[in-house]
Structures are given as C-alpha cells and as structure tokens.
Amino acid sequence: MTKDVITLTPRMPDPWSVLAGLLAGGPDKLVNTAGEDAVIQLCDEQGRPLLSVEAPLLVQVRGEAERLLGANPPRVPFWWTEARATTGVPDAERLAGAFAARLASLSGGSAWPPQAARSTAVVETTGLTAAPAPAAAQPAVDVLTDKVAVVIMDRPVVAMTAWLSDAFRAAAASSRGLQIVTPAGTTLSPAVLANLPGWPSRWVVQDDRDGYYDGHTGAVLRWQEGMFATVVPADATADDPRTPVAASYQEVRASADRQLAITFRTVHPADDRLVLGGALETVWRELTGEPPAGWGTAEPANLPWSLGRLTDLAHSRAPEPTWFVVVGSPERPGLATLKVTRTKAGVEEDVTLAFGYGADEEPPLDALPGVAQTLVTRHRLQSMLLQLRRARRDLAVPPRFEGPGVPLAFVLGAEEVRALPDDRARRTPLSQQPVALGPKTRPAYYYPLPGDPSDLSGWADFERLVRHLKGA
Structure with missing residues (x-):
C-alpha cells in the first residue's frame, strides 16, 4: 500500500531545501516536471518517476491538518508539501520519507506520518527503477486499464487533493472509471464521496475477512477483467443478484452523533x-x-x-x-x-x-x-x-x-x-x-x-x- 508523505512547515520550502530533499535519492537520479511544472519528479535512468512532489501550498485555514491528517501543524499560516512514492517500487516509500525528513529539518517543520520520515540519510537507489506504466505521467494514478484508473491511498482521510482532482478529470476525459483503494481504517472526505461518479467508479476497501469490498455499499469485490467488480454467485439471477456484503461493512456502531x-x-x-x-x-x-x-x-x-x-x-x-x-x-x-x-x-x-x-x-x-x-x-x-x-x-x-x-x-x-x-x-x-x-x-x-x-x-x-x- 502506497503512503503519501506530507511536510508541514512554518515557512515556504526554498529551492535549495527542495533540492536537498531530492538528493535523498543520490546525485545520479534524474529530475523532471509534470502538471504544468507544478509537480517535480525524481526519476530513474529511463526517466520514469520514483517520487512526485507537488508545489508547496500555503494553508491559511485553522484545523485542516487536524481534520485530514490528525496532525499537529505549525501555527496558521503554514506550508503543506505532498510527496508521493511510485507504487510497486522497492524503497520508494523510504525515498519519500527521506525527502520529507530533509525538507522538515531544513524548513523547521514536521512530517506526516512521523514514522515515514525518521531518517535524512541517502536511500540506496542503484538499480531502483519504476515499471513502464501508462499512468506514469499522472502522479495520483497507480494502475491504469482500459476500464478504470486505480488510485491507492493510505492516509487517515482520503481528501479531494489537487492530485486526486487531476485523477478524476483524467479518468473522465478518457472515459474511464476511478477506483480508490484504501486500508480498512481510512475514511473519505464528503467532498470525495460527492464527486465519485457511478459505476465502474467506486471506493475499494481492503479487508482481512473478505479481501475487498465497496466502502459505500458493502458489496464484496474482486479484481476481474481489469477492474474491481462485485462478486456474482453462480446461482445469481437478474431478479436476485445475491451480491455478498462484507461482514466489516455490516458492523454498525451505534452513535448519538x-x-x-x-x-x-x-x-x-x-x-x-x-x-x-x-x-x-x-x-x-x-x-x-x-x-x-x-x-x-x-x-x-x-x-x-x-x-x-x-x-x-x-x-x-x-x-x-x-x-x-x-x-x-x-x-x-x-x-x-x-x-x-x-x-x-x-x-x-x-x-x-x-x-x-x-x-x-x-x-x-x-x-x-x-x-x-x-x-x-x-x-x-x-x-x-x-x-x-x-x-x-x-x-x-x-x-x-x-x-x-x-x-x-x-x-x-x-x-x-x-x-x-x-x-x-x-x-x-x-x-x-x-x-x-x-x-x-x-x-x-x-x-x-x-x-x-x-x-x-x-x-x-x-x-x-x-x-x-x-x-x-
């Protein structure tokens, strides 16, 4: 599961701090830009991105870091810098953590999650390469098929970030659905749920008992024919589809909220x-x-x-x-x-x-x-x-x-x-x-x-x- 790494700093990271963070992958890695130069990418020898860093965002609204990350941010205003490691690349997550740790150290801030940014040491990247995925130019997309774009996210709240917004637009422009995959403990921002289109787009939750299920409907899912789709029993009919519902989804928790x-x-x-x-x-x-x-x-x-x-x-x-x-x-x-x-x-x-x-x-x-x-x-x-x-x-x-x-x-x-x-x-x-x-x-x-x-x-x-x- 991919982990985004976010740096929260009281002052804007200057170019030298960003460069020092990128050098966490060593001096031999290539640097590229994407998203109209709003994203900096650290690439392998073939130019495929290992790490994507979005331009710092000045946050002037109290409570946003707590709401979306459960983090204690610097006093408002502060700068929010996101780094995303490429899925399926060994040590890419450590590379993102080292980048964030360096940026936080030089800019006087903190990184989230704290355990991902414990070391500022250079990450050994010799032979570290990214798969030639067709989604490489879209940092938020981890898997691309002819039916869906899949985004894998491991954070407390999946929010409608600029990257995710770009993924929504890219999927719609290519007539694909968007499927967001998260671990069981993750929640969605209402802004994401409101913008999630209909089938085949869906929120896919990893589950120890049932494998995967739809976080909105509870339907048990499997990866089949290039996307996550509902499990259809052999005796199902059009009038009685009998779609299995995940046990975790049915664990209703009484609340007075x-x-x-x-x-x-x-x-x-x-x-x-x-x-x-x-x-x-x-x-x-x-x-x-x-x-x-x-x-x-x-x-x-x-x-x-x-x-x-x-x-x-x-x-x-x-x-x-x-x-x-x-x-x-x-x-x-x-x-x-x-x-x-x-x-x-x-x-x-x-x-x-x-x-x-x-x-x-x-x-x-x-x-x-x-x-x-x-x-x-x-x-x-x-x-x-x-x-x-x-x-x-x-x-x-x-x-x-x-x-x-x-x-x-x-x-x-x-x-x-x-x-x-x-x-x-x-x-x-x-x-x-x-x-x-x-x-x-x-x-x-x-x-x-x-x-x-x-x-x-x-x-x-x-x-x-x-x-x-x-x-x-």
Whole structure:
C-alpha cells in the first residue's frame, strides 16, 4: 500500500531545501516536471518517476491538518508539501520519507506520518527503477486499464487533493472509471464521496475477512477483467443478484452523533456585479453564528473565507464551471461543496452542505424556516432539501453502513411555484400544509416533513410531494 508523505512547515520550502530533499535519492537520479511544472519528479535512468512532489501550498485555514491528517501543524499560516512514492517500487516509500525528513529539518517543520520520515540519510537507489506504466505521467494514478484508473491511498482521510482532482478529470476525459483503494481504517472526505461518479467508479476497501469490498455499499469485490467488480454467485439471477456484503461493512456502531444536511440551488441573472457564495454564507451564519472558515478548489481548503476572491476565481474561469470546497472551524464541523455553472437560465450555484453535532449538541432545527425565508427573499432560491441523519460529528465517511438521512423539509422557490399550473404548489397530498415564504404575490413554499431519524416514512411523503408537484 502506497503512503503519501506530507511536510508541514512554518515557512515556504526554498529551492535549495527542495533540492536537498531530492538528493535523498543520490546525485545520479534524474529530475523532471509534470502538471504544468507544478509537480517535480525524481526519476530513474529511463526517466520514469520514483517520487512526485507537488508545489508547496500555503494553508491559511485553522484545523485542516487536524481534520485530514490528525496532525499537529505549525501555527496558521503554514506550508503543506505532498510527496508521493511510485507504487510497486522497492524503497520508494523510504525515498519519500527521506525527502520529507530533509525538507522538515531544513524548513523547521514536521512530517506526516512521523514514522515515514525518521531518517535524512541517502536511500540506496542503484538499480531502483519504476515499471513502464501508462499512468506514469499522472502522479495520483497507480494502475491504469482500459476500464478504470486505480488510485491507492493510505492516509487517515482520503481528501479531494489537487492530485486526486487531476485523477478524476483524467479518468473522465478518457472515459474511464476511478477506483480508490484504501486500508480498512481510512475514511473519505464528503467532498470525495460527492464527486465519485457511478459505476465502474467506486471506493475499494481492503479487508482481512473478505479481501475487498465497496466502502459505500458493502458489496464484496474482486479484481476481474481489469477492474474491481462485485462478486456474482453462480446461482445469481437478474431478479436476485445475491451480491455478498462484507461482514466489516455490516458492523454498525451505534452513535448519538448527528448531521444536518442541506442541499440547495440558486439561480441568478448573469451580471458582472454578481457576488457568488452569498447564499452559502447566509446559511452558515444563520446556523452557526459565524461565516465559513475557509475555501479552496481542493483539499486542504487553504484560503480564508472571502466572497470577493471566490467570485473573482469563478468569473475568471467562466463559462467553464468551477468547483469549490468550503470548511468551517474545528469547533463546529462543517463542510460544503459549491459548484458554479453558467447556464441558459443564468448563473447557478449548487450547494451540498453538512454540519456535525455531538450527543450533547442540538442541531438548530427551529432556525431552518428562517434560513429558507432568507434564501427565497435575497438569493433567488430554486429548491432546497433539508435532512437529519445519525452520522459522525466530524463528517468523515467510514467504510461501513450508516443509516440514511430523513427529510426535514423541502423548499420550492418562487419562480418554480409560479411555473406550476393552478394551485398545485399550495394544495398537496401531505397532512401538513406548506408555509408560504417571501412576498404574498410571488410566494415560495416550505413543505415540512416528519424528520424523525428513527422513521424513514418521511421519504414516502417526500416522494408523494415530488410526484404531485411534477403532476404525476
């Protein structure tokens, strides 16, 4: 299993420090660049990469090293430098550790994991070569077949790093799935799970009992025909596939932690004066009493929260869509993904947001109608779904079964209500009447749902509501 090695330093590693780190492989190794010169690679005699080092990232957001690594970082701001050893190469991991140990020593920082960076000595690399894999030009990809790109990661939390984002894009561009392989103790960032496409992409978990299984569904997997695929029993039929489920996935752990999940979309007229992210900030302030802590286009989120800078970046990339990750403070775990897209309707913001609460904390459910009212009147809300689920306070996704959320409410924006015929939006088959939001002449509607975490019948009510609104 490959180990990434990460250096956390209070000052930016200078070129001489990076060079000294690269010389951990000896003076005879070749140096190359990739990713528009954002990645430095230490290569064998044939030019194949043994070690890939990403450009240092300045992290100005408190809590990101703790969230993603469980590490104690230098005081914010600090520099985050990732090094990744090539999979399947003997001693490549020691080479990555020696690089990180040298960089940390010269730049006054620390390395993660600590045991990987114990020595600054030169690693004997005579005869050390990398396999001529077709994925060599993509540092994050370890195995490439005609069906999938496989990324092997051994870290506490698999995050949507810049490397992993590149792997997602490369796999999609080549019409391949992306399969992420991790050990059993690893969790996923919600940002990764939200971006993981459908089949054949999946999260593959190594398991002592069942070999491999899907961390999201629990299905037992085997490597077959160039990818990890579900095990199909000999007596399986189309109507009864009988897919085996890993025992580890079924080990449900009772928890009093809860998550408040919010998904919404806003649509704005395209205007050079448009400021993006305001709806997300409004929700964050209303529910936590503070704005988001930071944002970025990958994890770790490295920039302090700023509507202006976020808007400028999205505007510079238009008409191409821009994806952001937004995080909260360590005291109130929160994580959102925001996708800004230019469409015929205008500029759309798609937000998926979750806050975590411990056993002794109450989610602010009473504030939700007020939040919806503000989004309707100030941010052109199109639709919103509110859910409550029993899941980890830290928001990390474990490789075992977690119960589904239950719907608390659904909100339909004023323009969408106006587009429905007759009085359909107001007269629904639900027992509870909707609450009108915004101006009486152009109302939006807030549809309360049962929201009991122990009762999934709320989904049946939600389905009835959606079918009614669609006229089915």
